[in-house]
Amino acid sequence: MLIGTLLLLSHQQTALAEPTECHNSFTTSPEGGQDQVFSTPFVSLGLEAPPQPLMPKHGWRTEQELEAVIHALAEDGAVLLEGVVDPSVALSLRTHFYDDLIRHPNMEEAIRELGAANNSEAFYVAERRVGGLRVRRNGARGRFDLKPFDRRDAGVLVQSLGLDSLFEPFLLPPPLRTLLASVVQAPTGWRVKNAGALTTFPHAHTGQWHRDIGDGLFGNESLDLSLPDYYFAALCPLDETTVEQGSELLLGSHTVLAGGLGEAISAGRVRRVIAAAKPGDVLFFSGKVVHRGMPNPTESTRSLVYTVYTAKWFEQGRDASREMYTG
Numbered sequence: 001m002l003i004g005t006l007l008l009l010s011h012q013q014t015a016l017a018e019p020t021e022c023h024n025s026f027t028t029s030p031e032g033g034q035d036q037v038f039s040t041p042f043v044s045l046g047l048e049a050p051p052q053p054l055m056p057k058h059g060w061r062t063e064q065e066l067e068a069v070i071h072a073l074a075e076d077g078a079v080l081l082e083g084v085v086d087p088s089v090a091l092s093l094r095t096h097f098y099d100d101l102i103r104h105p106n107m108e109e110a111i112r113e114l115g116a117a118n119n120s121e122a123f124y125v126a127e128r129r130v131g132g133l134r135v136r137r138n139g140a141r142g143r144f145d146l147k148p149f150d151r152r153d154a155g156v157l158v159q160s161l162g163l164d165s166l167f168e169p170f171l172l173p174p175p176l177r178t179l180l181a182s183v184v185q186a187p188t189g190w191r192v193k194n195a196g197a198l199t200t201f202p203h204a205h206t207g208q209w210h211r212d213i214g215d216g217l218f219g220n221e222s223l224d225l226s227l228p229d230y231y232f233a234a235l236c237p238l239d240e241t242t243v244e245q246g247s248e249l250l251l252g253s254h255t256v257l258a259g260g261l262g263e264a265i266s267a268g269r270v271r272r273v274i275a276a277a278k279p280g281d282v283l284f285f286s287g288k289v290v291h292r293g294m295p296n297p298t299e300s301t302r303s304l305v306y307t308v309y310t311a312k313w314f315e316q317g318r319d320a321s322r323e324m325y326t327g
């Protein structure tokens with residue numbers, strides 16, 4: 001993919017040529033709290049581990065299929081849904097995302113500058129605002145988080161490029177309303193928390209293992225994992241991923257303490273899988289599931305868009321009165 005390659009030509013001479021660093025610690029994302037690194041048996045799950053089995057894809061159109069999906073969500077904490085968004089809609093967003101946004105001069109400058117930040121064990125190491133878009137560099141090099149994208153709170157850059165409209169079909173794809181009604185265990189119902197994109201440049205490193213709930217509500221893992229499910233994410237790839245590059249998940253880890261994961265994996269109670277997906281597929285999972293992004297060994301930039309849904313009581317400062325999608 002041309003754009004990613006061009007961008008990386010300038011990139012590689014600066015940040016991305018830094019020496020590599022191994023991330024084998026378990027890091028929480030800051031979505032639910034501050035960055036925190038703590039040691040776990042993950043040190044024995046090196047980056048050189050053989051490719052993991054692929055996560056099965058689920059249909060969602062019939063009642064039986066939906067039942068199987070809800071069952072898998074309870075057991076594994078995650079499901080990969082096939083063909084949820086029309087691939088041509090995903091292609092249209094992809095084209096404008098790369099051609100208009102990633103190649104926008106202000107974005108290129110921000111990404112180049114952020115690329116110069118050192119590798120770190122922190123989940124995010126640096127950020128810039130570009131026309132109201134929050135651009136954050138992950139601690140693992142080559143990985144960026146961009147948000148917000150929904151018309152609820154997108155900034156002037158995203159709006160002026162029409163990307164908020166193109167994002168619309170990804171905010172609540174058809175089966176997710178049904179799933180959320182079933183899996184968000186809150187009498188208050190759910191709402192969209194935020195919507196963004198993850199972009200991974202050529203030769204990007206593996207992301208850190210984390211749970212999206214971060215430190216949870218109490219900073220006590222045992223207590224936080226025992227809470228009713230209140231946090232889910234949907235990831236929708238704009239580029240096809242393979243077994244080498246998708247997201248790696250620990251199925252069943254939504255109920256297992258980090259310190260017990262090594263043993264649970266050995267015993268087969270937790271399964272390491274790769275979610276390899278096509279544009280139009282949706283990976284939907286609980287914020288309690290441990291996962292990480294695989295490296296990008298290709299010469300092409302890869303991106304996915306995401307939407308986070310939370311129980312309405314999980315308030316993070318987003319104005320509820322202007323919410324477009326709730327249930």
Ligand SMILES: *[C@@H]1O[C@H](CO)[C@@H](O)[C@H](O)[C@H]1NC(C)=O
Pocket residue numbers: 117118
């Ligand atoms: C990056 O790391 C180098 C070497 O450890 C250090 O000298 C430099 O100050 C760091 N830069 C930043 C921005 O932290």
Ligand SMILES: *[C@@H]1O[C@H](CO)[C@@H](O)[C@H](O)[C@H]1NC(C)=O
Pocket residue numbers: 220221222223
């Ligand atoms: C964490 O929560 C568990 C379960 O509620 C409790 O047994 C434990 O004492 C708590 N740990 C701390 C350090 O508060």
